Amino acid sequence: MTDAPTTAPVARAATAGEVLAGYLTAQAGAFLRALPQAVGEAGSRPGALPASAQAADDLLRAVRRVGGALHTFAAAFDPAWAQESRTELRWLLNLLAQEPGYRRRSTRLLGALDSLADTAPDGAGMLAGHAGAPKARALLERQLTLARTRAHTALLQELRSARLHALADRMTLLAGDVPLVAPAAAEPAEALLPQTGTALGALVATAERLPWQRSAEAYAGAGLHRLGGPVGEPGTVPAARGSAADADAALAADDAPWLRARILVKRARYALEVCGAPGGELLELDRVLGRHQEASDAAATVATAARTPRITPATAYVLGVVHADQRLDVEAARYAFGRQWPAVAPGLVGSAAVVAD
Amino acid sequence: MTDAPTTAPVARAATAGEVLAGYLTAQAGAFLRALPQAVGEAGSRPGALPASAQAADDLLRAVRRVGGALHTFAAAFDPAWAQESRTELRWLLNLLAQEPGYRRRSTRLLGALDSLADTAPDGAGMLAGHAGAPKARALLERQLTLARTRAHTALLQELRSARLHALADRMTLLAGDVPLVAPAAAEPAEALLPQTGTALGALVATAERLPWQRSAEAYAGAGLHRLGGPVGEPGTVPAARGSAADADAALAADDAPWLRARILVKRARYALEVCGAPGGELLELDRVLGRHQEASDAAATVATAARTPRITPATAYVLGVVHADQRLDVEAARYAFGRQWPAVAPGLVGSAAVVAD
Numbered sequence: 001m002t003d004a005p006t007t008a009p010v011a012r013a014a015t016a017g018e019v020l021a022g023y024l025t026a027q028a029g030a031f032l033r034a035l036p037q038a039v040g041e042a043g044s045r046p047g048a049l050p051a052s053a054q055a056a057d058d059l060l061r062a063v064r065r066v067g068g069a070l071h072t073f074a075a076a077f078d079p080a081w082a083q084e085s086r087t088e089l090r091w092l093l094n095l096l097a098q099e100p101g102y103r104r105r106s107t108r109l110l111g112a113l114d115s116l117a118d119t120a121p122d123g124a125g126m127l128a129g130h131a132g133a134p135k136a137r138a139l140l141e142r143q144l145t146l147a148r149t150r151a152h153t154a155l156l157q158e159l160r161s162a163r164l165h166a167l168a169d170r171m172t173l174l175a176g177d178v179p180l181v182a183p184a185a186a187e188p189a190e191a192l193l194p195q196t197g198t199a200l201g202a203l204v205a206t207a208e209r210l211p212w213q214r215s216a217e218a219y220a221g222a223g224l225h226r227l228g229g230p231v232g233e234p235g236t237v238p239a240a241r242g243s244a245a246d247a248d249a250a251l252a253a254d255d256a257p258w259l260r261a262r263i264l265v266k267r268a269r270y271a272l273e274v275c276g277a278p279g280g281e282l283l284e285l286d287r288v289l290g291r292h293q294e295a296s297d298a299a300a301t302v303a304t305a306a307r308t309p310r311i312t313p314a315t316a317y318v319l320g321v322v323h324a325d326q327r328l329d330v331e332a333a334r335y336a337f338g339r340q341w342p343a344v345a346p347g348l349v350g351s352a353a354v355v356a357d
Numbered sequence: 358m359t360d361a362p363t364t365a366p367v368a369r370a371a372t373a374g375e376v377l378a379g380y381l382t383a384q385a386g387a388f389l390r391a392l393p394q395a396v397g398e399a400g401s402r403p404g405a406l407p408a409s410a411q412a413a414d415d416l417l418r419a420v421r422r423v424g425g426a427l428h429t430f431a432a433a434f435d436p437a438w439a440q441e442s443r444t445e446l447r448w449l450l451n452l453l454a455q456e457p458g459y460r461r462r463s464t465r466l467l468g469a470l471d472s473l474a475d476t477a478p479d480g481a482g483m484l485a486g487h488a489g490a491p492k493a494r495a496l497l498e499r500q501l502t503l504a505r506t507r508a509h510t511a512l513l514q515e516l517r518s519a520r521l522h523a524l525a526d527r528m529t530l531l532a533g534d535v536p537l538v539a540p541a542a543a544e545p546a547e548a549l550l551p552q553t554g555t556a557l558g559a560l561v562a563t564a565e566r567l568p569w570q571r572s573a574e575a576y577a578g579a580g581l582h583r584l585g586g587p588v589g590e591p592g593t594v595p596a597a598r599g600s601a602a603d604a605d606a607a608l609a610a611d612d613a614p615w616l617r618a619r620i621l622v623k624r625a626r627y628a629l630e631v632c633g634a635p636g637g638e639l640l641e642l643d644r645v646l647g648r649h650q651e652a653s654d655a656a657a658t659v660a661t662a663a664r665t666p667r668i669t670p671a672t673a674y675v676l677g678v679v680h681a682d683q684r685l686d687v688e689a690a691r692y693a694f695g696r697q698w699p700a701v702a703p704g705l706v707g708s709a710a711v712v713a714d
Contacts, residue, residue, distance in 0.1 A: 115582045115583070116581060116582060118582075118583075119603055119607075122583075123582075123583045123584070124583075124584045124603075124604075124607035124611075125581065125582050125583070125584065125604075125607075126580075126581045126582075126584070126604055126607075126608055126656075126680070126681070126684050127604055128584075128603040128604040128607045129603030129604060130603075130604055218575035218576065218689070218692055219575065219685070219686075219688070219689035219692060223483075224473060224482065224483045224678075224682060224685070225472045225473060225475075225480075225482050225483075225682075226472070226475075226479075226480045226481075226482070227480070227481045227482065227483070227485075246476055246481075246485040246486030246487075247481075247482075247483055247484055247485040247486060247487055249485075250476075250481035250482075250483075250485045251483055254481075299483075306670070306674045311670050312670065313663070313668050313669065313670050313672070313673035314673065315670070316670035316671065316673040316674040316677065317663045317673040317674060317676055317677040317680075318677060319674055319677065320673065320674040320675060320676065320677020320678040320679075320680070320681070321581075321677040321678070321680060321681045322677075323483070323674075323677070323678060323681075324483070324677070324678045324680075324681030324682055324685070325581060325582075325681055327483050328576070328581070328681070328685055329576075331576070332575070332576035335575055335576060
């Protein structure tokens with residue numbers, strides 16, 4: 001990645017305001033087109049997957065991009081309006097992302113369990129034919145269905161709320177007229193580059209503090225053993241308290257900087273999009289960190305399920321295997337990141353330096 | 358590895374018989390020196406680790422080497438004598454290897470559990486502070502101590518047996534006079550090379566049928582998921598029978614060709630030793646396959662422990678995590694093998710072809 005593709009498309013537009021307005025108008029339009037269908041889907045029974053499942057994805061896409069642009073290029077907008085908009089978009093994002101998140105987690109965990117318990121001669125798993133496998137499967141399915149139903153109910157309630165209507169109105173305004181701040185918006189389009197550079201720089205700074213070098217070594221045990229904070233930040237894992245929550249806290253603290261890196265990858269991707277620059281390598285990092293997050297969340301779900309009262313030892317044993325298997329996938333995602341990062345980082349550092357110059 | 362170092366030391370000796378006699382006399386001498394101390398140690402209380410633990414290792418070393426040479430260079434010996442000797446050496450090997458094997462397994466499993474349950478801020482494990490960890494640890498320790506004590510008792514009984522005295526007499530004879538068969542022994546030392554080539558060829562043939570290419574890809578899930586027979590041998594995993602033993606059988610069938618490869622690596626190593634050729638790369642493969650075997654055995658021990666009646670769900674859950682962690686180590690060992698093999702194989706194929714020419 002060099003600065004050439006970053007600057008070229010930006011240079012074609014006259015002002016920073018025009019570039020931002022073009023991007024945000026398009027995203028707000030996508031938001032408004034997807035909203036009715038996505039809301040229609042959410043209004044149907046849980047688990048239903050009509051053609052408009054695509055609409056929910058489109059809506060999430062637009063919400064993330066508008067939020068990202070408002071964050072990275074904050075200087076060009078009215079600060080109070082931008083801050084409010086980001087808060088409302090984040091609220092909708094959390095609301096919309098939950099049900100599909102539980103659906104994906106269900107697919108992931110039940111798929112992993114079925115693979116581990118597979119009895120096919122050429123594809124058996126280490127839990128092949130285990131008595132606890134059907135019970136553990138039923139338990140996970142029940143708990144995830146319950147969580148999904150709750151998320152669906154919460155979404156339904158909010159769809160009737162004044163808050164969503166206000167956000168839709170806000171997006172309608174944005175689709176027509178982006179509330180830019182005159183001095184910053186009037187600058188030439190190149191004025192967007194330092195802010196894009198800041199987004200890239202934030203990603204590089206955070207990623208470099210990840211233990212990616214250790215992770216780039218296969219089977220170094222990073223997902224199950226020797227959890228710790230990012231490099232140079234010892235003590236992010238809470239001190240031992242002798243309860244089961246210790247492990248949850250240690251795992252959450254270990255995963256947190258990776259989840260943070262994913263947010264920064266997305267922000268950097270959207271900033272490059274605004275500038276019309278290619279971000280293919282960031283898309284790949286985003287996918288890998290997405291897999292990290294889903295495996296991490298799925299592992300936590302299994303750990304919680306294993307604390308369900310009155311389960312049988314066989315069920316608990318199977319959940320232990322599935323939990324470790326998900327942590328193994330966390331480790332595998334970190335390995336993939338550790339292999340990709342050294343190839344991607346120099347380009348990002350270069351771009352960040354050039355555009356922030 | 359080329360044929361040059363393989364042939365050079367052999368060429369210095371006059372006949373095949375002299376080379377074999379030199380090797381076997383030295384190994385039988387090592388056997389006889391180590392035996393009294395090793396037996397003395399075995400006669401002490403279980404778990405005692407006097408300085409003569411080294412003697413038991415030395416004894417095992419000699420037993421393996423004599424057995425390997427008698428197998429690979431069988432044509433040079435009286436067939437009935439060689440066959441009997443190998444049977445008796447294998448009996449002693451199994452007897453001697455058990456107690457140290459359980460000791461290593463105990464170290465491995467309790468170490469893994471302690472690492473998984475570690476609560477140190479910079480080295481916490483995914484079971485940090487878990488209520489089931491101390492119980493699972495006590496269960497594993499109790500079962501492994503019991504197994505070790507049984508192995509020790511069995512060894513003590515056999516130490517008084519006429520069978521061991523007969524084997525010691527056999528080794529005493531071997532240290533003085535190796536019972537060679539005249540025609541084969543009288544051939545020039547180069548006559549040992551085709552047999553060494555056969556040992557290398559057997560290793561190459563078996564290793565090439567291992568799924569090492571799949572294993573060379575990190576985190577492809579080979580140790581936990583998608584177990585199967587070696588390439589071209591589907592159906593080695595027994596058909597599903599819907600019992601917990603299914604998983605044990607599937608795992609055992611999946612590991613079997615790797616364990617077989619380890620035996621052939623050792624045979625090839627000892628054959629090269631007889632010829633005075635370097636076998637450093639085989640030593641490394643032997644280590645990796647040794648790690649595979651110990652992780653595989655340890656995993657099976659945990660699976661058995663998890664079927665102990667009346668354990669708590671928390672204990673069972675921890676055992677599930679530890680079991681998966683050991684299978685992960687199986688996968689890691691296969692990965693290491695898959696990375697080493699392509700570098701080692703061409704040399705072995707070349708040596709096998711040259712020496713068998």
